[in-house]
Amino acid sequence: MADTIRETLREDSPAGSWLSIPSAQVAEQTAAADFDFVVIDTEHASTDVGTVESMVRAVDAAEGETAPLVRVAWNDHVRIKRVLDTGAAGVMAPQVDTAAEAEAFVEATRYPPEGRRGVAAARASNYVREFEEYYGSANDAIATVAQVESAEAVGNAADVAAVDGLDSLFVGPADLSAALGAFGEYESEPFLDAVGTVLSESSVPVGTLAxxxxxxxxxxxxxxxYQIVGTDMGYLARGAAESLARYR
Incomplete structure (x- = not known):
């Protein structure tokens, strides 16, 4: 694995897992499977910042080198700086439709003068004990993943991907297919044409969720x-259904 998740996303075709259940135990157990990264969801999950910090801590405690990323509820610098202060290795932002929005996203993850991330004592810097080291390395280490979930984002894929400091595009298949009037139709022409455009025009790696x-x-x-190859809720539902069916 590369030294940082930024490098892994760009170089190593990583495999990730999705975490919607607000649980440090679930996060640690998933990380123990040795995924390259996990994404802790705060957009469509009830996970608050305190629970994010517990989950990030649990992922860090697991054996292996799984990196904890967090999907924020919106491309908002306040939300972004709060999850970064927990020690997250990167951020995924939903609905990034334009290069200007991508620039604002990257700026929110970077300390001045490169960006506008606020300076504070928090877990990320070992509660200020290692702040100089963290401050000096964070701008080069924090991964940024912009979600492509609309026709506008597809049309601007090349410009968004070209934003300095953006590491990856991530196609949200449910939202993008819905925006194209083909919800869940992942083999339909409109959806595959849109994905093909993103893949061909992006200068950074493009991932998605299975x-x-x-x-x-x-x-x-x-x-x-690269792919996020499953979700915690999906593993639970599928395993429960398979075990019950075997018993019946």
Whole structure:
């Protein structure tokens, strides 16, 4: 694995897992499987900042080198700086439709003079004990992942990807297919044409989310550079259904 998750996203075709359950135990157990990274969701989950910090701490405590990323609820610098202060290794922002929005996103993850991230004593810097070291390295280490979830974002994919400091685009398949009038139709022409545009025009790696083994195969055939290969809720639901069916 590369030295930072930024390098891993760009170089190593990583595999990730999605965390929607607000639980440090679930986070630690998932990280113990040795994914390259996990994404702690705060957009569509009930996870608050305090729980994010506990989950980040749990991922860091697990054996291996799994990196904790956090999806914020919106591309907002206040939300971003709060999750970064927990020690998250990177941030995913939803609905990044333009280069200007991508620039604002990157700026929110960077300390001045490169950006506008606020300076504070927090877990990320070992509560100021290692602040100089953290301040000096964070701008080069924090990963930034912008979600492509609209027709506008597809049309601007090249410009968004070209923003300095942006590490990856991430196609949200449910939201993008819904925006194109083809919800869940991942083999439909409008959806595949849009994905093809993003893949061909992006100068940074493009990832997506698979919610089943079959989707892992499908996205590999489509040509994504990396995948989040499952979700905690999906693992639980699928395992419970399979065990019950076997018993019945």
């Amino acid at each position: 919610t089943s083994p079959e989707e892992v195969d499908h996205w590999a055939d489509v040509g994504f550079d």
